Amino acid sequence: MRLVNLSDFGIKSINYYWERRKNFNLSEAELFEVGITGNEAQVDERLIPKLKEANEIFKKYGYEIIIKDAYRSPELYRLVQKKRYENDGKEITDRTLNAVTMPHATGLAVDINLIKLSDGEEVEMWDKADWPEGIFVDYYRDRKDTKSQEYQGLQDLLVDNMLGLGFRIGSKKEFHHFEYKK
Numbered sequence: 001m002r003l004v005n006l007s008d009f010g011i012k013s014i015n016y017y018w019e020r021r022k023n024f025n026l027s028e029a030e031l032f033e034v035g036i037t038g039n040e041a042q043v044d045e046r047l048i049p050k051l052k053e054a055n056e057i058f059k060k061y062g063y064e065i066i067i068k069d070a071y072r073s074p075e076l077y078r079l080v081q082k083k084r085y086e087n088d089g090k091e092i093t094d095r096t097l098n099a100v101t102m103p104h105a106t107g108l109a110v111d112i113n114l115i116k117l118s119d120g121e122e123v124e125m126w127d128k129a130d131w132p133e134g135i136f137v138d139y140y141r142d143r144k145d146t147k148s149q150e151y152q153g154l155q156d157l158l159v160d161n162m163l164g165l166g167f168r169i170g171s172k173k174e175f176h177h178f179e180y181k182k
């Protein structure tokens with residue numbers, strides 16, 4: 001694994017636990033200790049051509065990708081698990097954080113959202129009021145209201161194209177989490 005900064009390749013990203021550290025009661029010092037020094041995501045360099053290709057595809061639909069989280073060290077996983085157990089409880093945390101096989105520690109897993117090219121805003125692909133159910137694949141599939149259908153359409157666009165590029169959905173079945181097959 002050779003880690004590179006996404007920003008060096010023109011791919012938008014944030015570092016999720018850095019950006020949201022206050023929500024998880026994480027201090028900057030604690031994050032420094034596990035190797036995070038700012039709001040930047042890293043991936044294994046093998047993902048760069050794939051993510052560039054994704055941007056070419058989504059551009060046709062008026063979007064580009066933003067990586068919300070990518071490489072996480074095992075130390076970060078353990079720290080985040082501890083904090084989230086304290087904040088969210090074990091049950092919800094274990095449904096959404098895979099601290100057992102730690103897919104993000106490979107550098108080959110990314111959490112993705114879409115950004116609208118027209119205004120630079122992130123696209124809402126689920127309703128935060130539906131947390132945690134709303135982040136699982138197909139949660140909106142059988143809901144017939146306009147909003148749910150819109151979410152499902154956007155999620156399908158994201159998932160279908162990422163699978164087409166050789167990624168797969170992770171074991172937690174989140175619509176935004178993709179792992180590249182080795």
Ligand SMILES: [Zn+2]
Pocket residue numbers: 069104109110111177178
């Ligand atoms: Zn993920």
